[in-house]
Amino acid sequence: MAQKSENAVRGAVRVEVAVGVLIRESDGALLLTSRPAGKARAGWWEFPGGKLEAGETVEQALRRELQEEIGITIDHCLPWQVTEHDYPHAQVRLHWCKVTRWQGELVMREGQEMAWQQLPLTVRPVLEGALPALQWLSDERGLVFDAGAYAATAVTAVDAAPGA
Numbered sequence: 001m002a003q004k005s006e007n008a009v010r011g012a013v014r015v016e017v018a019v020g021v022l023i024r025e026s027d028g029a030l031l032l033t034s035r036p037a038g039k040a041r042a043g044w045w046e047f048p049g050g051k052l053e054a055g056e057t058v059e060q061a062l063r064r065e066l067q068e069e070i071g072i073t074i075d076h077c078l079p080w081q082v083t084e085h086d087y088p089h090a091q092v093r094l095h096w097c098k099v100t101r102w103q104g105e106l107v108m109r110e111g112q113e114m115a116w117q118q119l120p121l122t123v124r125p126v127l128e129g130a131l132p133a134l135q136w137l138s139d140e141r142g143l144v145f146d147a148g149a150y151a152a153t154a155v156t157a158v159d160a161a162p163g164a
């Protein structure tokens, strides 16, 4: 509750975000992408997705974001979990969806990098807000999860970037 009132004082609005956990059918690999230049935490790794626009459902937003950012069209997403995370740049509510079927070839349209990854991931650092999903995926697969392995060694100035 303390956090809630502090946000209210600061006038912060929680940002609704649709996030897709793309799971490759052949081997269960997960798609991670790096955050493009110009966004807060540029270069950090995340699951693809983005903010809901007015009037959109989570599935609509995810379909639009994945078309815009990585060039694929999803058939369907399976709603999974909802989490919240507070960054210096934004307070987000993440609507997690699993996606196992899509059409089209992956094309990184915002200059991101992509990596199909098994657990534990080899890419890092990973956004703190994505760590719960890695925990659940590890639990599902009977693997040990170590959040500390994904941390940045230092906080960088991109935290202060606008428009996150």
Ligand SMILES: Nc1nc2c([nH]c(=O)n2[C@H]2C[C@H](O)[C@@H](COP(=O)(O)OP(=O)(O)OP(=O)(O)O)O2)c(=O)[nH]1
Residues within 6 Å of the ligand: 017, 018, 019, 039, 046, 047, 048, 049, 050, 051, 052, 085, 087, 090, 092, 094, 127, 128, 129, 130, 163, 164
């Ligand atoms: N896509 C994605 N966003 C995440 C994850 N974890 C996490 O904390 N976030 C946060 C980071 C950002 O504050 C927010 C997503 O906002 P964004 O700036 O990437 O959204 P967007 O693509 O719609 O950006 P824009 O149109 O405003 O440029 O959610 C994750 O795994 N994937």
